Amino acid sequence: MPSISISNFLATIALIASSALLVTSYSFYTMTIRTIPEIQELQNILNQVAAKGGELLTFVSVTNSTIRLLHQLPSGIGNQQYWIQLRNDSSSTWIEGALGLPEAQETTYRIFLPKETAASGQYIGGYGLAILECRMNSSTPHLTLSSLGG
Secondary structure, eight states: OOHHHHHHHHHHHHHHHHHHHHHHHHHHHHHHHHHHHHHHHHHHHHHHHHHHHHHHHHHHHHOOOEEEEEEOSSOOOOTTTTEEEEEOOOOOEEEEHHHHHHHGGOOOOEEOOTTOOOEEEHHHHHTEEEEHHHHHHHHEEEEEEEEEEE
């Protein structure tokens, strides 16, 4: 009789382990399916801001003026916060962003802008309107991103 109870115990342990494995894999699968549309929404937001920035850069380069644009962005993506920022180095200029908080500094998506542009600033989702400002600094256009309100 003792062999039956040990085999039942081992079968129960195996059943618990396989159930835990199935539940864990299902939760990771669900999280992945939910994350894909959130990443696409982040890409759409970055594309919108890059397009508006490109329009401002073209306008300011031609007219040698300063222009400020207020742009309504979503407060969050799904149930997550997001951030976008403008950056440049000696070889290129880009807009980047990711889901979560900016302290993580893990860029998910990046769109490059014309490299003869100076860029700076950051916007965190949920902190009011996004402000895109473009002005000429000598012969180089400067694009700045910030938030209004929040």
